[in-house]
Amino acid sequence: MNYSAELKKFVTSQYVYSAIRITLATVLPCLVLAHFGILKEYFLFPLGTSFVALTDQPGPFIRRRNALTFAIFCFVVVALIASLVMTVKILVLMEIIVFGMFFSLIGVYGQRLAAVGSLSLVVLAIFIDGHLTGSNIFKSLLIFASGCTWFLLIFLIVTTIQPYKLASQMIGENYLQLAEFLKIKANYYQKNPDFDKLTIQVIAKQVGIKNLQEETRETVFKTRTIVNESTTTSRLLMLMFLNSMDLHEKLMTSESDYQKLQQSFEDSTILVKIHDYLNLLSEEITNIGISLQIGTRAKPMFNLELEQKNLNADYFELRSKQLTPDNLENFMILRQILMRINEITKEINEIYKVFSQNVKLAKSLSTGLDLKKFMPNEEKLNFKVLRNNISLSSSHFRHALRITIALLLGYLFSLFQFFAIGHTYWILITTVAILKPAYSITKQRNLLRLYGTIAGATIAYVILHFVHFNAVLFVTLLLSMILCFSLLKGRYFWAVLFMTIYVFMSFNFLSPGKIDVIFKDRILDTVIAGIIAFLVSYIVLPVWEHTQNLDLMKKSAASNLIYFQSVISKFLTEDFDLEDYKVKRKNAIISLANLSDNFQRMISDPKNQQKKLEVVHQFVATSHLITAYTASLSQYSKNNEQYPEIDAESWSRKIEAEMQQTSALLNGEEMSETLKMESRIEPEDSSIDDMMMKRRTEIEENEIVDRRDPDKISHLTELKNIHDILELIYDVAKEQRKVIEKYKTETATPPQS
Known part of the structure; x- marks a missing residue:
């Protein structure tokens, strides 16, 4: 494994970039508030910032801006109502039912509003018992709303300064996924490949590529600055994405009868040489992806012309020595594979040429495509769509019922205080985080959440027990936040681990000396929420795949x-x-x-x-x-x-x-x-x-x-x-x-x- 390339892929990705933005937007106000000694009193400010930040999904600027504005409105309304009715238990139960159903059902309008709905329920959990609002409810809500609005302001400034950054990073990630896809395909040519395992890997990678392509299509084709402007950057980005789609198809064309191929050329080294050359091409595609993520122009890493010439020479030498009437067809298959590899090489060289376009040339480039035809289908924002999903035949409605029942069970459990838990809202937050529409994802998240919480809590406990320098603890907090937000989408276990660490660090700064209580509460609440989520997902109207x-x-x-x-x-x-x-x-x-x-x-x-x-x-x-x-x-x-x-x-x-x-x-x-x-x-x-x-x-x-x-x-x-x-x-x-x-x-x- 090329560890240097792997580190570059991670560090330059949209996830790390977004994580740093969220962390700075959250932490900088904390530093200012701590400097004036009012961080405890204004803690709802950074909390609101982080909640709104987590609803920001990749996509066109207008949709992101509208979603963030809607999120702020939802959060403030939920916090207000939860703060007003928190002393009347019957009203709290009604509130859980109404909000649980509504904010789960708005997921019918896509992932963006599904994220807003989930975080609105987290806000409900935070404000449900009034432990953060204090005696002056409206002052607390004003602080919380200000924190929410602060992230929207940060978002508007950053996207104005760097309008193409997200699109460039997402297109770069497309190339990185294609590079991984080619590496898997290359393994078909190694000695004694595991064909069944490779087929599973190819199919799984196709799923990842498809999901990413859909997200990138929406971002690129619906971002006005890319579609309508005739700037060098906008046209080159459009072409780079369209080229990635064509490259994907060329990678798919290398499908052959690999078992027959291995049997035909098992005594030759030609297949291993193909494997090595495909890995070189994969590194070139990786290089293109990383350059796009950074925002620099890529230059070829290898002399592909020489490497390609050597590979073809090896084929012709083998052909001249071993070609017979009996194995003619086998050599024809191999020749065709080499031609397809040559096509992939040409495509990569063309992509490098696009990178090197000057301003005058770039302005003349045109896709010639009706981009509307390539847009992903999306539900319209009208009440009819929501109404049509209020039925037991709708998977969204069933999920909303499961979320609502799980939240009711979690809240009722917290009222009895069986274990004298001090942070019962963690049960509700964890339930929302774990419980997903698909049982399989709920099951997987349940285990990862438990393992991540235990590991993170143990590491945080050890750090807080032995380290007493605030500067070191603060750096640990920053790094944990960045890593948590960076890994939230792809590495859930690690995201939860780092999330647990930064939660412990945050509580330690707010209320030093309570590490034992937090450790017990965090793990116990996670176990309770996990049990509730598992039982509800398995028993209450499950939707099996x-x-x-x-x-x-x-x-x-x-x-x-x-x-x-x-x-x-x-x-x-x-x-x-x-x-x-x-x-x-x-x-x-x-x-x-x-x-x-x-x-x-x-x-x-x-x-x-x-x-x-x-x-x-x-x-x-x-x-x-x-x-x-x-x-x-x-x-x-x-x-x-x-x-x-x-x-x-x-x-x-x-x-x-x-x-x-x-x-x-x-x-x-x-x-x-x-x-x-x-x-x-x-x-x-x-x-x-x-x-x-x-x-x-x-x-x-x-x-x-x-x-x-x-x-x-x-x-x-x-x-x-x-x-x-x-x-x-x-x-x-x-x-x-x-x-x-x-x-x-x-x-x-x-x-x-």
């Missing part, structure tokens, strides 16, 4: 069919709509990632809820292959070559018939005899066989032509690869149809008692 499988499989099958039709159309007619193709490619990748993500969560569900697990896994795997093979075929659709030898019409009808049968089965429809007949069509590609026979004869007669141009490939090799890809797509589509036949049969057959 297997209930989502059928809909997601339908969408994936339909998107793959449309994607294939878009690609094969170039072989049938000369028209090829690049924009339409890119939209369909995007939809296919998103549908595949959603299905894969759901399957990953299903694995964490209880065993009795992992229904048809193996069948769903097979469907996910075959869907991934269809998407990847179609991406491979698309490389031939986008060039100007013609392939009349390919019976494209028959292949189109044959493959589409199989895919349509799968969709029909998923939708509960009868498979028509017409589709069954069309799936048995035999394409007339006999001329390719004749050409292959002729080529074998030439090789047998020692007429091997040593073509040394790495950028050119024989027409026969292209034809053979197109034929093989079409055959692979058909075989996988047929296998997928059989998987669904099995799925439907097992679903229709009642279990034996």
Whole structure:
């Protein structure tokens, strides 16, 4: 592992940048207040700042600004009502029900408002018993509101000074994810690879890439300064993101029959050399990503031209020594792989050229795309959407019920004071943090929260017991806050660990000498909240992942069919709509990632809820292959070559018939005899066989032509690869149809008692 690159990736990421901004916005007022000796009295100021800061999700400036403004309004209203009714228990219970339902349900409008809703419930937990408001409620609320508004002011200043920073960092992260994806793909070429493990890693990484691409699309395509302005930076950022999408597709096109490849060349070092070269390309992509995150222009790290030349020379040398009529096809497959690697190399070189564009050139660059077509779908902010989700059939409504019941249980538990806990609001805060719509995520967060809290509390206890220098403790507080906010999205255990440390440090500065009480309360509250969250998520109207499988499989099958039709159309007619193709490619990748993500969560569900697990896994795997093979075929659709030898019409009808049968089965429809007949069509590609026979004869007669141009490939090799890809797509589509036949049969057959 390149530890230097890993450290740069982390330090320059949007998460660290955001974490530093949140930490400084929170801590600087504390220093000023502490200097005047009024930090305890005005502690609600930094608290409000940190709460609003945590609602700031990546996205376009206007949406972020509006969400922060809405968050401030919600927080102040919740704090006001909670402070006014805190002495009347029946009103407190009603307040929990109303706020619990409303702030959980607004998650139907997307992640941004879901974050506002969750933090509003945390504010409710903080103010529910009045321990922070003191006797002067309105003064406390004014301080809290001022702290909330302070972060909005910081946000407006920072985004005005650096309007492109977030977009640049997010695009950079896209490249870093692609680099990791290529590293996984490279491992298929190492000695004795674990194919099953690698396939799981590829599918999981696809999910991460899809989620990040969706977030980046929203940020880039809906940020006016990037879309509308003709500045060098805005145009280059747009092009860098679009190039990352094309690079993603090229990385997907490297899908091959790796097991056959390993068997064919197990006695050669060529596959290991491919593995090493792909890792070099991965480092170059990483370099591009880090440069984008920093905001500097990237320069190539390696002499790719020389490395590529050496790799191609190794191939031609192996070919001249070992090529025979029997292994001709294997060398054709390897040649095609090298051509795809050359395409990836060209794409990386093109990206470096974009980096080096001067101002005059950059102003003439244009995407030529209708960006609205690539925007992620989003619920409109109208009451009808919310009203339609007030039903037990809505997963959002079920989640709102679970949150509300869990909060009621936590509050009622705190009233009895079984364990004489001093910070009972931690139960409610932890419950909100753990309890998520999916049982699998709740289960995972529960364990990570418990382990992180215990580890963090132990470390903080030791530090506070042995270290008595305020300067050291303050630095520890700062670092813990930065690391907590940086890791909150991707490394929940570590985020909780550092969160616990900075909470201990904060309480120590406010009330020194109470470390034993805080230690006991923090761990005990976390355990209690964890038990409540687990029981509620398991018992109260749970939404198991297997209930989502059928809909997601339908969408994936339909998107793959449309994607294939878009690609094969170039072989049938000369028209090829690049924009339409890119939209369909995007939809296919998103549908595949959603299905894969759901399957990953299903694995964490209880065993009795992992229904048809193996069948769903097979469907996910075959869907991934269809998407990847179609991406491979698309490389031939986008060039100007013609392939009349390919019976494209028959292949189109044959493959589409199989895919349509799968969709029909998923939708509960009868498979028509017409589709069954069309799936048995035999394409007339006999001329390719004749050409292959002729080529074998030439090789047998020692007429091997040593073509040394790495950028050119024989027409026969292209034809053979197109034929093989079409055959692979058909075989996988047929296998997928059989998987669904099995799925439907097992679903229709009642279990034996």
